[in-house]
Structures are given as C-alpha cells and as structure tokens.
Amino acid sequence: MAGPPKKRQKRDDIKQEGQMPQKKFYRQRAHANPFSDHDLKYPASPAAMDWSQHYPAFAATVPAGVPNDDPIATPDHDKQNHLQPISKQVQVADIGCGFGGLLFALAPKMPETLILGLEIRTSVTEFVQEKAKALRVQHASTGLYQNVSCIRANTMKFLPNFFVKGQLSKIFLCFPDPHFKARKHKARIVSTTLNSEYAFVMKPGGKVYTITDVEDLHVWMAEHFAAHPSFERVGEEELEGDECVGTMRTETEEGKKVERNSGTKYVVVFRRLEDPPWP
Structure with missing residues (x-):
C-alpha cells in the first residue's frame, strides 16, 4: 500500500512558473557536517564554472x-x-545562505552586482533557486532579481574552486553553526586557515560581515579575524552607516527568529587590507 506523498512529490505537483516555493516542502535539518562526503559537484577551477x-x-x-x-x-x-x-563577475557571497533571506533583500538594492548564496543542504539550495526563478518571472518588467542565485557547495573545502584571487567585495557569514563543543571547533566557518582563503578571494577594501546570537562564537570570530594580517576591524561608526549591516540584522531567517525571542545579535565586520609589497 502506497504511503503519503513525499515532500519532493508534493512540491513538484504544485510547481508552476512564477509561483513562489513553499518553505514547508523544503525543510531540512539545521546543520550539516562539513567534513562528510556530500557527493558535491564543483569546478576544477573558477574558469571551468558556467x-x-x-x-x-x-x-x-x-x-x-x-x-x-x-x-x-x-x-x-x-x-x-x-x-x-x-x-x-560574482562580487558578493553569502556563505551558508539558508533560505536566502539576505540574498533576496540585497538583490534589489544592488541590481548591477551579482550576488551568490552558497549552501550545503540540498533541499534548502533548491528552495533558494526556485524562489529566484519565481521572483524573476514576477518582476520580468523591471528586471529585478536577475542578479541573485544559489549553488550547493561546501565552502570549507572548495571556495577557491569558484572564485579567483581578489574577486569578491563582500562575504557574509550569518548565524553560522556555533559548534559549541571544543572538539567541534575545527568545523567552525571562521578559523585561521579559512580566513586565509577568505583573504585570497577578497579584493583589498572588501568586507567580511559576521553576525550571530552566540556571544562565544562572536568573540571567536572577532579574535580570529583580528589575528589575521590581511584583515582589520571596521569601527562602530562606519557600521552604523553601512546598509548591508542593517539588512543583515533584519532579513535572515535566523535574525528574525532571534528578534522574536528578544535575543541579542552580535555583529563584527572586517576589511581586507592591501597586501604588502614583495621585498
């Protein structure tokens, strides 16, 4: 006897061009182990990416x-x-973009800038891709949302496979998995090694934006970026005038959840410095 239809079957049955995807059909566990084999497809180099x-x-x-x-x-x-x-070229990357709240908030504010979400979870990636398609159809007359997309990727392993040196002007790390246990800290999206990869793909003057509701993780990210010679912390006065900071605080799914629960959001932003001249 056949059981109830699966989520994929349900969403395929109701899928129509221009219709927004329903999040309930794309739910997936909140976090994925970045060290697992996720059967990912990735280009051998940025030049091989279509x-x-x-x-x-x-x-x-x-x-x-x-x-x-x-x-x-x-x-x-x-x-x-x-x-x-x-x-x-893609200039803005939201690493671990989730359901794309930040992506779709930034897209109309930066219509001439290509914005990319990178997400490791299959169903969540598909939701963002379908929403981008629907928004393009709905806003065909204005051309909005043509600049936003999402790919399934594990940036802890393959970030340089997608972006060349100095390509990105902004990287967002919004409410990453805190990995509370000390033995799990190696899986955090901010680390000495990963910060060097962020520095490689970022242009001088570019910014890394981070936000979390976990104070310990906030301190961890701030300390690791501050210790890296390629980054300097952006001052509070400059943050107040940065539209991206305000958008990041309010438009992500996790950010809205923290707001509903009257939680605290910790923000820190770092600027990519010029590389020193070779001796």
Whole structure:
C-alpha cells in the first residue's frame, strides 16, 4: 500500500512558473557536517564554472580576438570549454545562505552586482533557486532579481574552486553553526586557515560581515579575524552607516527568529587590507 506523498512529490505537483516555493516542502535539518562526503559537484577551477546558467540575463558573447580581463569569461575559455561567458563577475557571497533571506533583500538594492548564496543542504539550495526563478518571472518588467542565485557547495573545502584571487567585495557569514563543543571547533566557518582563503578571494577594501546570537562564537570570530594580517576591524561608526549591516540584522531567517525571542545579535565586520609589497 502506497504511503503519503513525499515532500519532493508534493512540491513538484504544485510547481508552476512564477509561483513562489513553499518553505514547508523544503525543510531540512539545521546543520550539516562539513567534513562528510556530500557527493558535491564543483569546478576544477573558477574558469571551468558556467555562470551563465545562474545569471542568464548577464550572459554575453565576447567577439573572438577581443582582449578580456575577466578570468571567468574569455574567448579562449569559451572555445575550449563550451561555456557561455557572462558580462560581470560574482562580487558578493553569502556563505551558508539558508533560505536566502539576505540574498533576496540585497538583490534589489544592488541590481548591477551579482550576488551568490552558497549552501550545503540540498533541499534548502533548491528552495533558494526556485524562489529566484519565481521572483524573476514576477518582476520580468523591471528586471529585478536577475542578479541573485544559489549553488550547493561546501565552502570549507572548495571556495577557491569558484572564485579567483581578489574577486569578491563582500562575504557574509550569518548565524553560522556555533559548534559549541571544543572538539567541534575545527568545523567552525571562521578559523585561521579559512580566513586565509577568505583573504585570497577578497579584493583589498572588501568586507567580511559576521553576525550571530552566540556571544562565544562572536568573540571567536572577532579574535580570529583580528589575528589575521590581511584583515582589520571596521569601527562602530562606519557600521552604523553601512546598509548591508542593517539588512543583515533584519532579513535572515535566523535574525528574525532571534528578534522574536528578544535575543541579542552580535555583529563584527572586517576589511581586507592591501597586501604588502614583495621585498
């Protein structure tokens, strides 16, 4: 005897173009072990990534023989890998984007900037992708939300596979898994080693935004970034005038939950410094 329809079957049955996905059909456990084998697909290098499928409105054809400084989209790369180039690079990354609250809040505020969510959970990634498609259809007349997308990825392992040196201007780390036990601290999204990878993919002057409701994790992230020679802490006065900080405080699903529970949100932002000249 057949059991009740599974979540995927239900959401496929009601899926229509332009219709917003229902979150109840995409629920998944809150956290995933980043050290597990998640059967992920990832490019061998940023040049092998086909961004046109994520940002079709920004797909561009570069005439053969025309110089192009974009390492993602060059004529030679297009010929060799049969990838359609895009006119812009991704500049903003929300690592562990969850259901995309921050992504969809930032997208209309930064319509000419490509914004990418990276999420390790399969169902949650699919929800964000479907919501992006629906919003593009609903806002076809204005062209909004063409600049936002999401990929399933484990950034603790494969961040440099997606982004070249100095590519990103903003990285968001919003309410990451605190991993309370000391033996689990190696799984935290902020660490000495990972901070070096963030420094690699960030352009000088770019910012890493962090927020959490766990004070111990807040202190951990602040101390680890402060100890890294490629970052300096952004002052409180500058934070107050940063629209991204206000958006980060209010638009994520976890942020709204903390607000409902009258919790405290701890924010710290670090700026990528210029690399010192070679001796």
